[in-house]
Amino acid sequence: MAEPTHDAQPRRRLCRRAFMGGLAGAAAALVARSAGAQAPEVDRAGPVRFFRIGTGGAGGTYFPIGRMLASAISNPPGSRPCDKGGSCGVPGLIAVAQSTQGSVENLALMQAKRVEAALCQADIAHWAFKGTGLYEAKGAMTSLRAVASLFREPVHVVIRRDDRIEAIDDLKGKRVGLGEEFSGTRVDARLVLAAHGVQEKDIEPRFLRTGAAADALRDGSLDAFFFIAGYPVSAIEELARRTPIRLLPVVPPPANLLRATGPFFVDTTIPEGTYEGVPAVATVSVSALFVVDAELPDQLVHAITKALWHPSARRLFDAGHPEARNIQLQSARQGVAIPFHPGAEAYYDEVKLAK
Secondary structure (H helix, E strand, O other): OOOOOOOHHHHHHHHHHHHHOOOOOOOOOOOOOOOOOOOOOOOOOOOOEEEEEEOOOOOOOHHHHHHHHHHHHOOOOOOOOHHHOOOOOOOOEEEEEEOOOOHHHHHHHHHOOOOOEEEEEHHHHHHHHHOOHHHOOOOOOOOEEEEEEEEEEEEEEEEEOOOOOOOHHHHOOOEEEOOOOOOHHHHHHHHHHHHOOOOHHHOEEEOOOHHHHHHHHHHOOOOEEEEEOOOOOHHHHHHHHHOOEEEOOOOOOHHHHHHOOOOOOEEEEEOOOOOOOOOOEEEEEEEEEEEEEOOOOHHHHHHHHHHHOOHHHHHHHHOOOHHHHHOOHHHOOOOOOOOEOHHHHHHHHHOOOOO
């Protein structure tokens, strides 16, 4: 890692102040196949169990990925057996993907027992588990456990191609979409801005879903917007087809400050052609995690983890959202800074997945 420049300390303090700046509360709103030839060993005659997964907005990546996860691990009563071409999920489990504002709301819903699982950025999960940053006043969410690391989520900073904005520093005084109020995008957008010497008070913040932010950028009522998500993001794809856009880079020295906040941010490139007319851009990314509560039975989480890595789930992921192709067993333990659920840990030990 490159060393921070001489002004790193004041920027680091700015970064911390932005991080501590305060997203409060979240609530409301309402997920879910194995790695062997057989379906997971859970009593087929047992009771039906509903399993809700908190995801994100429909225009992002979490919701379509969450729907695939729900399909992969579900096995409703009466389904054709796995070995006869039917569902290879957890017998009796009916999983559903719930649209939410994203990582921060998802964890709030888990704490309130309104969802059983969630997709969440690795940095948000770590801060929640440790009770640091925006979770300092709320206290640690010590029951948070990981099932798998799924894919990387790059920082997208989207502007119109003909705009004179050249770097994130130029966003001062601009109308900037920071995601929804209780999203991981807002948290990380503040960190990225602070690393560039920009505070939320220095911009005109807008708290919008990705689709709404894309519409606002197109009609000129927004100058830029952030989104933290695996690519391609459907709302940004659609925007690029209708309006020429650019993506702003996140590179050193600010990128060095972001990497220093914890083991989450890594250098990433969004490839050329991901969005129509947009060249490759260097940025940073965090891992997207599949998380559950520690109170869930070990047998259930073991069966869910086994179902997640079943060959039938692999076929589902490969035929679905492009980012789902990056959901790979060999990276299931990477970029995770919270404990794994014992059921998931047991499965990874069984298949000898390196820690």
